[in-house]
Ligand SMILES: NC(=O)c1ccc[n+]([C@@H]2O[C@H](COP(=O)([O-])OP(=O)(O)OC[C@H]3O[C@@H](n4cnc5c(N)ncnc54)[C@H](O)[C@@H]3O)[C@@H](O)[C@H]2O)c1
C-alpha cells in the first residue's frame with residue numbers, strides 16, 4: 318500500500334525543532350491571562366442557529382481553583398432535545414445533498430480557523446478541565462488533524478462513491494455510502510475538544526446532521542467549536558448544541574425516535590446502556606462508542622529500564638491518569654522488578670503536582686468531587702489490601718501555600734495487589750498504577766489479556782522475538798513498544814488510529830483511521846438499465 322501523505326499538526330515538536338519553544342510558552346501564558354476576563358457569562362443552547370435561553374442553568378468552576386466560576390450554562394431537558402432533533406431533521410435533506418467536496422471544504426476551513434485560535438482554545442482547557450499546556454496543545458492539534466484527515470478521506474474516496482461497472486450491456490451501476498439522518502453525539506470531559514470535534518465531524522461530514530451534548534463539566538470548549546462551525550458557514554440546524562446532564566439531555570437523545578445513529582465516547586456503563594436502548598427500541602442505525610480501558614504494560618527482563626520507567630510514569634500520571642489510554646497496571650519481570658519499582662517510585666516523587674497552567678506541572682487537579690471520592694476510596698483499599706509505595710493522599714494545602722482550593726492529589730504507586738483484585742481490574746481514571754511481578758513474558762501476556770478491556774497496551778523489551786510474540790498475542794487495539802514518552806497514551810491521527818477491542822469499544826473501527834467515517838453511513842447499490850436517469 319502507498320504510505321499516507323497526511324501531516325500531523327505537531328505544535329510542540331515544531332517549536333522544539335525550530336528552537337522557539339520559549340516563544341510558545343510566552344504566548345500560551347499570555348493567552349491564559351487574556352481569556353480570564355471572559356469568564357462568568359451565561360451561555361445558551363444553540364439550536365437551528367438560534368441562541369436559546371433556559372429556565373434552569375448550571376455553574377461550571379475551575380477544577381484547579383474551585384472558587385473560580387467559569388460560567389453559567391443552559392441546562393437543557395427533553396423539550397430542548399425535541400427542538401434540536403426537529404431542527405436537525407429539517408436541515409437533513411439539504412445538507413445530505415450538499416456536494417461532498419463542499420462539505421470537505423467547510424471542515425477544512427474549520428481546521429484553519431482553529432489553527433488561528435489554537436492558543437486561546439488551549440488556554441481554555443487550563444481552566445475548564447485543568448489540562449496542562451503540553452497536553453492541551455496536543456489536543457487542539459488532534460482536533461485540527463481530525464478535521465483535515467476526515468476531509469481528506471472524503472476527497473480520497475470521492476464522497477464514498479464507487480463506479481461498479483456495467484456488468485452486462487446497458488446496466489449502469491454505482492455503489493455508494495449514504496448518511497443515516499440525525500446523529501446524537503455525546504462526549505466526555507477528558508478530551509472535551511478533540512473528541513467532540515472528531516465525533517461531530519464524523520457525523521456531519523458524511524452528510525448526517527447532529528445534536529451534540531458535551532460533558533457537563535466541559536461545555537465551554539464545545540461552544541468554542543460551535544463558534545468555529547458558525548464562522549466556517551455551517552447551515553442552521555445541521556449542528557445543534559444542547560448542554561446539560563446525562564440523564565436530562567443524553568437519555569432523551571438516545572430514546573428519540575428521529576435520532577438514527579449515535580456517536581459516544583465515555584464510560585463503558587453509559588456506552589453499553591446506549592447500545593442496549595438502541596436494541597430495545599429496535600433502532601437500525603449504529604452506536605459508535607469508544608469506551609474505557611485498563612491498560613497493561615509489560616516490562617521484560619531485557620527492557621531498557623530508563624525507557625520503561627519514563628513510559629510508565631508519563632502513561633500513568635499525565636493529566637492525572639484521566640485518560641482512557643492511561644497506563645494502569647504493570648507486569649514486570651521478577652528479575653528487574655525491584656529496580657524498576659524503586660526507580661518508578663523515585664521518579665514519581667519528582668513529578669510536579671500543581672496548577673495546570675504552570676509550566677512544570679505534570680499531575681493536574683481532578684475533574685470533580687466524585688473523582689476525589691473515588692481516589693480516597695481506592696487509596697484506602699490499597700492501604701488495606703496491598704502496599705502503597707508512594708502517594709495515596711490528597712495534597713495537603715497546609716504544605717503547599719501556592720495551591721488554591723482545587724482537587725490536587727498525589728500520583729500513587731501500589732504493589733502487593735493480586736492481579737484479579739478490583740484495583741487491578743476496574744478502570745479508575747485516576748493517577749493510580751499497580752505493579753505486579755511476573756516470572757515470564759508468557760505470564761505477563763496472559764495476565765495483560767485477562768481483562769474485559771482491550772484499549773491500549775505497552776511493552777518494554779529489547780528482544781525482537783519477545784516483541785513479535787507480544788504483537789501476535791496481545792488483545793488490544795493500540796499496541797506500543799518501548800514508548801518512552803508514554804507507554805500507552807498519545808495516539809496521532811492517521812499514524813495511530815485510536816480505538817479498542819472487547820468492552821473498550823463497540824465497533825472495532827478506530828477514530829482517525831481509514832475505516833472510521835464509513836460507520837456513519839450505509840451502502841446503497843444503484844443500477845439503471847438504459848440511458849435514462851442519473852446515478
Ligand atoms: N475510548 C476512548 O476513546 C475514550 C476517550 C475518552 C474517554 N473515554 C472514557 O470516558 C470515561 C470518562 O469520561 P466521562 O467521565 O466523561 O464519562 P461518562 O460516561 O460519565 O460521561 C460521558 C458523557 O456521557 C454523558 N452521560 C452520562 N450519563 C448518561 C446517560 N445516562 N445517557 C446519556 N449520556 C450520559 C455525560 O454527561 C458525558 O457527556 C472513561 O471511562 C474513559 O475511559 C474513552
Ligand SMILES: N[C@@H](CCC=O)C(=O)O
Nearest residue numbers: 640641642806807808815
Ligand atoms: N486518544 C488519547 C486518549 C483518549 C482517551 O482518553 C490517547 O491516545 O491518549
